[in-house]
Amino acid sequence: MNSLAFAVLACLTLGAALAAAVLPRLVHAALAFAAAFVGVAVFYFSLGAEFVGLAQIFVYVGAVAVLIVFTILLTRRAGERAEGVNWSGAAIAVVVFGALLWAIMRTPAMNIPAPAGPTLTVRQIGEALMSDYVWPLQCVGLLLTSALIGALVLVLEEKR
Amino acid sequence: MTEFLDQIFVLAKGRLLAQLAGAPPWLGQIVSSLLNIIALLAVFLSLFALMSLFERKILARIQNRIGPNRVGPFGLLQPAADGIKMLIKEDIVPLRADKVVHFLAPILMAATAILALGIIPYGRNMTPFAIDGGILFFFAIGSTTELSVFMAGWGSNNKFSMLGAMRAIAQMISYELPLILTVLPVVMVVGSLRPDAIVAAQGHYSLGVFPHWFVFTPWGAAAFALFFVAGLVESNRTPFDVPEGESEIVAGHMTEYSGFKYATFFLAEYFGMFAISGLAVTLFLGGWHAPFRYLEVVPSYLWFFGKLGVLLFIFIWIRGTLPRTRVDQVMSFAWKFMLPMAFACFVAAALWHFAGRGWLGSLYSLGMVAVVYFALNYFLETGRRFAPRTYRYAE
Numbered sequence: 001m002n003s004l005a006f007a008v009l010a011c012l013t014l015g016a017a018l019a020a021a022v023l024p025r026l027v028h029a030a031l032a033f034a035a036a037f038v039g040v041a042v043f044y045f046s047l048g049a050e051f052v053g054l055a056q057i058f059v060y061v062g063a064v065a066v067l068i069v070f071t072i073l074l075t076r077r078a079g080e081r082a083e084g085v086n087w088s089g090a091a092i093a094v095v096v097f098g099a100l101l102w103a104i105m106r107t108p109a110m111n112i113p114a115p116a117g118p119t120l121t122v123r124q125i126g127e128a129l130m131s132d133y134v135w136p137l138q139c140v141g142l143l144l145t146s147a148l149i150g151a152l153v154l155v156l157e158e159k160r
Numbered sequence: 161m162t163e164f165l166d167q168i169f170v171l172a173k174g175r176l177l178a179q180l181a182g183a184p185p186w187l188g189q190i191v192s193s194l195l196n197i198i199a200l201l202a203v204f205l206s207l208f209a210l211m212s213l214f215e216r217k218i219l220a221r222i223q224n225r226i227g228p229n230r231v232g233p234f235g236l237l238q239p240a241a242d243g244i245k246m247l248i249k250e251d252i253v254p255l256r257a258d259k260v261v262h263f264l265a266p267i268l269m270a271a272t273a274i275l276a277l278g279i280i281p282y283g284r285n286m287t288p289f290a291i292d293g294g295i296l297f298f299f300a301i302g303s304t305t306e307l308s309v310f311m312a313g314w315g316s317n318n319k320f321s322m323l324g325a326m327r328a329i330a331q332m333i334s335y336e337l338p339l340i341l342t343v344l345p346v347v348m349v350v351g352s353l354r355p356d357a358i359v360a361a362q363g364h365y366s367l368g369v370f371p372h373w374f375v376f377t378p379w380g381a382a383a384f385a386l387f388f389v390a391g392l393v394e395s396n397r398t399p400f401d402v403p404e405g406e407s408e409i410v411a412g413h414m415t416e417y418s419g420f421k422y423a424t425f426f427l428a429e430y431f432g433m434f435a436i437s438g439l440a441v442t443l444f445l446g447g448w449h450a451p452f453r454y455l456e457v458v459p460s461y462l463w464f465f466g467k468l469g470v471l472l473f474i475f476i477w478i479r480g481t482l483p484r485t486r487v488d489q490v491m492s493f494a495w496k497f498m499l500p501m502a503f504a505c506f507v508a509a510a511l512w513h514f515a516g517r518g519w520l521g522s523l524y525s526l527g528m529v530a531v532v533y534f535a536l537n538y539f540l541e542t543g544r545r546f547a548p549r550t551y552r553y554a555e
Contacts, residue, residue: 054296062303
């Protein structure tokens with residue numbers, strides 16, 4: 001992968017992520033968050049993982065970002081003003097980041113060179129999901145369905 | 161000769177790229193992409209201009225008027241006059257608006273609409289952006305439109321804008337489901353997400369006169385009808401233009417836009433319509449294939465744009481004929497009728513495949529679609545709810 005393109009993409013993605021963390025208005029932060037998702041998707045593209053990149057845009061920008069935005073709209077806003085730095089939050093973030101960094105640096109996967117073979121096609125991914133990974137897939141489906149029904153039950157009780 | 165005419169644009173591009181033979185490969189790649197983008201923009205911007213004129217002309221004929229006929233012969237220069245008018249209008253940004261978001265919304269919307277156009281095969285060897293998951297790309301890009309609609313509604317800081325954006329997003333999310341589910345049978349039968357493979361799978365003829373387009377199978381016809389309705393909703397066209405509803409909420413999320421920004425929204429809406437129609441042609445109407453084998457002497461791109469033109473005409477026709485639906489009607493239609501029908505198409509396509517893709521399979525899938533259709537009619541009590549109303553007036 002072209003290192004210049006990587007540097008530009010990394011800066012843009014990190015900038016968007018940082019903006020999502022520090023912007024005072026929630027809607028701006030949500031939009032910056034969506035931009036960061038797109039940046040991650042572009043990384044997947046540049047690594048040849050086309051399907052993962054498209055799924056990233058589809059799920060995160062198309063669904064999760066819209067969900068966040070809706071949540072912001074439908075909940076009451078307590079006067080949007082800058083509330084100073086949230087120190088405990090920052091401390092937790094630093095700890096999580098440090099733990100992740102430590103774990104990633106220790107994995108042997110860092111030293112494996114990228115396979116030069118042909119990139120995965122959507123067909124291969126589909127076949128893998130329907131054969132080797134069919135039980136995890138079904139479990140995720142079940143989980144999502146139960147979440148959906150749970151949401152409906154909550155709404156129905158409110159109406160009554 | 162026919163082959164030359166068919167491939168004339170591909171050959172021209174090859175000739176242009178041959179000038180760069182000595183240059184590094186990355187330069188050739190960039191120039192090739194740029195040529196694709198320029199061709200795409202040139203074609204669809206002119207189509208946009210033509211469409212805006214023809215729409216007004218056809219609507220005028222439907223309403224027994226003449227329509228624009230003052231600028232140029234038959235009013236053909238009307239789009240140019242409209243464009244100049246839009247460009248020199250004052251661009252008003254509300255004082256309390258969120259300036260950046262307000263500015264970015266139309267740009268994002270137009271960009272996503274143009275990107276979606278890139279994966280459609282316009283002719284033999286004429287796909288501007290050929291990737292393995294083309295259909296998925298189309299819907300992934302399409303799903304970001306919701307975000308730009310929200311940005312427009314929020315950034316304007318206006319209650320009508322916000323209401324319009326909420327309506328638009330609710331409607332788009334609801335109809336994205338049937339839209340994608342009706343594409344699923346085609347993807348399943350072809351076994352590929354690549355638009356070129358889907359077009360190639362429809363390129364056979366029985367006896368040289370019956371094309372194997374998916375719209376001619378029972379499940380394909382049902383899926384095409386559902387896809388077209390969902391496409392109408394996704395492009396916010398009448399009868400599903402509740403997000404803009406002029407008589408209710410001024411112009412929805414576009415209320416606070418004027419001048420060229422408004423024109424950009426307009427353009428994005430039309431590009432979205434072209435993209436949905438182009439995808440419908442690719443998925444169900446055989447893409448660039450001719451309807452009869454001996455008509456294949458006509459260049460493939462002419463067939464594509466011919467089919468696209470027919471679909472666009474139907475879009476205009478519907479706009480001129482049907483009144484607007486109510487918000488709650490649109491939503492309940494999506495969840496109670498479109499979704500079960502889309503699943504029925506899915507199962508019907510599977511039946512068709514496993515019964516050998518022949519007459520028997522067609523019969524089975526027709527039965528499946530019909531059973532679900534009539535069952536829905538029975539359970540939703542359409543006979544009672546959509547019967548002609550009788551009005552009683554005070555005397």
